[in-house]
Amino acid sequence: MGSIGPKRLGRLLEEHGAALVLYAQQWCDVPEDVVQEALIALARQAEVPENPVGWLYRVVRNGAISASRSTGRRQRREAAAAHRGEPWFESSPGDRLDASAAAEALRQLPAVQRETIVARLWGGLSFDEIAELAESSTSTVHRWYQQGLAALRERLTAPCPRTKS
Amino acid sequence: MSQDEELKAFEAALAALVPRGDRLDRDRLMFLAGQASVGGILSETAAAEGTPGVSPVRGKAHGQDARATTRRWAWPAAFSAMTAVAATLLVIVVARPEPQVIVRTIPAPSQGGPLGNTEGDPGRSVRGGPRAEPRPSWGPEGRWPGTPGSSPVTAAEAMALAMAPLWRVRSPELAQRMSTATLAEVLDTILPQAQGSAGTPDARPMGNDKSSYHDLRDEWLKKPVRRGFSPRPSVLELFPPLGARS
Numbered sequence: 481m482g483s484i485g486p487k488r489l490g491r492l493l494e495e496h497g498a499a500l501v502l503y504a505q506q507w508c509d510v511p512e513d514v515v516q517e518a519l520i521a522l523a524r525q526a527e528v529p530e531n532p533v534g535w536l537y538r539v540v541r542n543g544a545i546s547a548s549r550s551t552g553r554r555q556r557r558e559a560a561a562a563h564r565g566e567p568w569f570e571s572s573p574g575d576r577l578d579a580s581a582a583a584e585a586l587r588q589l590p591a592v593q594r595e596t597i598v599a600r601l602w603g604g605l606s607f608d609e610i611a612e613l614a615e616s617s618t619s620t621v622h623r624w625y626q627q628g629l630a631a632l633r634e635r636l637t638a639p640c641p642r643t644k645s
Numbered sequence: 646m647s648q649d650e651e652l653k654a655f656e657a658a659l660a661a662l663v664p665r666g667d668r669l670d671r672d673r674l675m676f677l678a679g680q681a682s683v684g685g686i687l688s689e690t691a692a693a694e695g696t697p698g699v700s701p702v703r704g705k706a707h708g709q710d711a712r713a714t715t716r717r718w719a720w721p722a723a724f725s726a727m728t729a730v731a732a733t734l735l736v737i738v739v740a741r742p743e744p745q746v747i748v749r750t751i752p753a754p755s756q757g758g759p760l761g762n763t764e765g766d767p768g769r770s771v772r773g774g775p776r777a778e779p780r781p782s783w784g785p786e787g788r789w790p791g792t793p794g795s796s797p798v799t800a801a802e803a804m805a806l807a808m809a810p811l812w813r814v815r816s817p818e819l820a821q822r823m824s825t826a827t828l829a830e831v832l833d834t835i836l837p838q839a840q841g842s843a844g845t846p847d848a849r850p851m852g853n854d855k856s857s858y859h860d861l862r863d864e865w866l867k868k869p870v871r872r873g874f875s876p877r878p879s880v881l882e883l884f885p886p887l888g889a890r891s
Contacts, residue, residue: 483682490675498666512668516677523678569662576658601660633655 484528493519496533499602500540502568506595507544514543534609537599541613577636585635593628596621800868805831832862 484492497515504511518539522532529535568583586594595614599605607625611618805828812820823831836858 486675486679489678490671493669493671493674497669497671498664501668502664515669516674519674520678520681523682567665570665572663575662577662579662582659582662597659601656602662602664629652629656629659632659633652636659637655 482528483524483526484522484532488528488532489519489523492522492532492536496536496603499598499604500536502602503537503595503598504540504544505568506591506598507541508547510547511544514540514547517543531609533603534605534612537603537605537609537613581636582632585632588635589628589631592616593624593631596624597628597632600625799828799866801828801832801862801865804835804865808835828866829862832865836862 497519500515500518501511504514508514518536521539522529522536567580568586569579571579586597589597592614596610599610599613600607605613607618607622610625611621614621805823808831809820809823812823823834826834
């Protein structure tokens with residue numbers, strides 16, 4: 481199979497670079513460095529992993545957690561990263577949801593729910609892959625996802641008034 | 646619209662948000678990746694660029710990768726080594742031959758008499774071992790005194806029987822000599838020692854007794870043994886003290 485070529489590496493960067501940065505941002509405040517190192521590590525591999533995207537997410541996750549530990553306690557770094565002022569999403573007039581409000585709502589989610597939603601929605605990972613990343617079961621990850629989505633929807637959309645019949 | 650449909654619509658709207666893509670320097674990244682894929686000298690590149698040498702996998706300096714790898718393989722290697730040792734020992738235990746049983750026939754001591762003679766075949770042991778001492782000539786009916794079917798008749802026979810184990814312990818030659826001697830000769834050997842003198846017994850009186858050694862010997866050769874004689878009593882139990890004869 482051989483090492484990964486520049487074309488494939490460039491395609492991975494274009495398709496998953498931004499999502500990987502967003503994913504790494506859940507833990508550390510230097511997500512760009514972590515993603516860059518992960519992509520370079522992928523280029524150094526003599527054999528391309530069977531699932532390069534999943535491999536990248538795992539490496540980014542480990543790197544981000546290690547980076548957060550190297551500069552302080554994990555929870556403090558997560559909180560600092562989650563509340564960093566940089567926008568997480570690009571704003572577009574056609575968006576149905578406000579990007580900054582969505583980012584703020586994401587920051588307020590529990591870490592496991594936020595990680596699951598980011599990996600699922602923007603990383604495109606399956607629940608099995610996310611469960612493997614989070615070292616949990618698929619059903620648990622699915623529950624985190626549903627709970628996170630419900631919490632986001634509650635915060636980002638006005639709840640529909642229900643009338644008793 | 647059902648709640649599930651609402652949730653799916655919200656999920657689609659959320660997924661439509663695009664993460665910021667301008668945070669990675671694509672050109673620099675591709676350059677570093679190409680350099681790493683060719684030379685794999687990431688740490689030097691990172692040092693030249695002034696970026697921290699952070700391992701993408703574990704977030705550690707590259708100089709620590711080798712040590713981390715060593716630590717990672719230490720326990721599996723130790724486990725493999727111990728497994729190999731255990732397997733080798735198992736093979737050795739299983740393949741070890743059965744202990745070799747060596748049968749040695751040890752002649753059982755003869756029950757024919759104190760000196761090891763058999764009753765039916767004098768001069769040969771029970772299991773056909775080496776020849777034992779010859780049967781004594783002074784036993785009753787030509788047999789050892791005290792053997793089944795025979796018993797000492799006279800005090801002299803009983804005394805010789807009592808002394809036989811001592812002879813054997815002291816000297817096999819003495820035991821051999823006593824077994825072929827006559828009963829009178831046996832007494833000639835024993836009594837001077839009891840008399841407290843060495844050499845040939847003479848006609849001197851024995852202790853306070855006025856009788857001579859020869860009188861005493863002749864008396865013991867005729868004196869019937871006491872009842873309840875045991876094959877191995879002491880001489881003093883068999884006979885009254887010298888000089889106290891009744």
